[in-house]
Amino acid sequence: MNSLDAKGFRERYGAAMLQELKALTSKNPGLLAAQVCTVDGFEVVAAHRSEESRRRLAAMASSIHALGCAIVQEVSLGSYQNLVLEGSNGTVLMMAVPNCNGALLLTAVASNEALFGRFHYVCKNCCETIGKQLLAKGASA
Amino acid sequence: MPEEYKILFTGTMGAGKTTAISTVSQTKIVSTDVANTDRSAVAKTTTTVGLDYGEVMLDDGSVLRLYGTPGQERFRFMWEILARGALGLILLVDNSRPSPIEDMLMYLQNFQTLVDQGAVVVGVGRTDTHATPTVDDYYDCLSQRGLMLPVMTVDVRERESVLMLFDVLFSMIEAASA
Numbered sequence: 001m002n003s004l005d006a007k008g009f010r011e012r013y014g015a016a017m018l019q020e021l022k023a024l025t026s027k028n029p030g031l032l033a034a035q036v037c038t039v040d041g042f043e044v045v046a047a048h049r050s051e052e053s054r055r056r057l058a059a060m061a062s063s064i065h066a067l068g069c070a071i072v073q074e075v076s077l078g079s080y081q082n083l084v085l086e087g088s089n090g091t092v093l094m095m096a097v098p099n100c101n102g103a104l105l106l107t108a109v110a111s112n113e114a115l116f117g118r119f120h121y122v123c124k125n126c127c128e129t130i131g132k133q134l135l136a137k138g139a140s141a
Numbered sequence: 142m143p144e145e146y147k148i149l150f151t152g153t154m155g156a157g158k159t160t161a162i163s164t165v166s167q168t169k170i171v172s173t174d175v176a177n178t179d180r181s182a183v184a185k186t187t188t189t190v191g192l193d194y195g196e197v198m199l200d201d202g203s204v205l206r207l208y209g210t211p212g213q214e215r216f217r218f219m220w221e222i223l224a225r226g227a228l229g230l231i232l233l234v235d236n237s238r239p240s241p242i243e244d245m246l247m248y249l250q251n252f253q254t255l256v257d258q259g260a261v262v263v264g265v266g267r268t269d270t271h272a273t274p275t276v277d278d279y280y281d282c283l284s285q286r287g288l289m290l291p292v293m294t295v296d297v298r299e300r301e302s303v304l305m306l307f308d309v310l311f312s313m314i315e316a317a318s319a
Contacts, residue, residue: 063191
């Protein structure tokens with residue numbers, strides 16, 4: 001499964017992923033955008049934001065994710081879990097999607113309207129749901 | 142107090158930036174390589190998406206902090222971030238690519254500030270298997286654009302070869318500041 005590129009992930013799992021991202025952003029007040037991209041910076045699917053912004057965000061997410069991994073490794077804190085960026089007007093959360101050998105990342109953007117604890121919880125749930133879909137479809141492929 | 146200098150490596154994906162830094166670094170390098178899912182671009186299994194980092198200690202106690210950029214244009218934002226405060230730039234060109242001279246020009250355009258400072262050296266790799274364009278071809282292209290930058294062949298797997306790039310780069314920087 002991890003040999004797929006962004007197009008391959010999109011064709012095989014994109015519809016189900018997009019459904020999850022749309023549910024994530026529509027059901028949670030303050031959750032502005034969500035995106036799944038490959039670890040080398042290609043967008044797979046996204047809910048909201050302009051196309052150019054999504055492309056740039058995918059590249060930036062992969063860079064900072066890789067830096068996060070390097071820092072966690074440097075200070076011997078085990079495996080990287082997620083990254084939180086707090087701005088004055090909101091928060092960005094990045095998480096590795098399970099069951100794809102580290103090939104995919106979820107990035108979500110929330111305004112200050114979203115409660116951080118809930119934001120984190122729903123994003124983690126979304127990641128796990130996508131991970132389960134990958135596992136199920138990968139196993140049946 | 143010992144000085145610290147920031148030197149930047151850039152160039153296309155697969156040009157040898159990570160290898161060059163690994164070859165000369167005297168500390169364990171920081172790498173942000175991940176799986177490369179775009180094999181149509183370059184048939185490498187991994188690619189740098191954040192930065193590479195290594196250090197070289199000079200005899201006078203100074204430290205060269207070596208930063209490698211991601212190669213692909215979609216990581217242009219990292220080029221801008223990493224170029225801040227850089228003393229000089231080593232631009233690695235892969236001579237086996239379809240248009241290596243155009244590759245060189247694209248990167249020079251994106252690191253214009255360092256080019257204007259004359260703090261750039263161009264290292265051309267894989268000339269053993271791809272003899273053309275020649276170093277003279279690179280010089281011709283640069284001189285047509287009024288650019289006087291050193292171009293030399295390099296084997297990034299060889300420490301002395303990479304250190305030669307540093308020597309030439311520092312000569313350029315010293316000449317520019319004289």
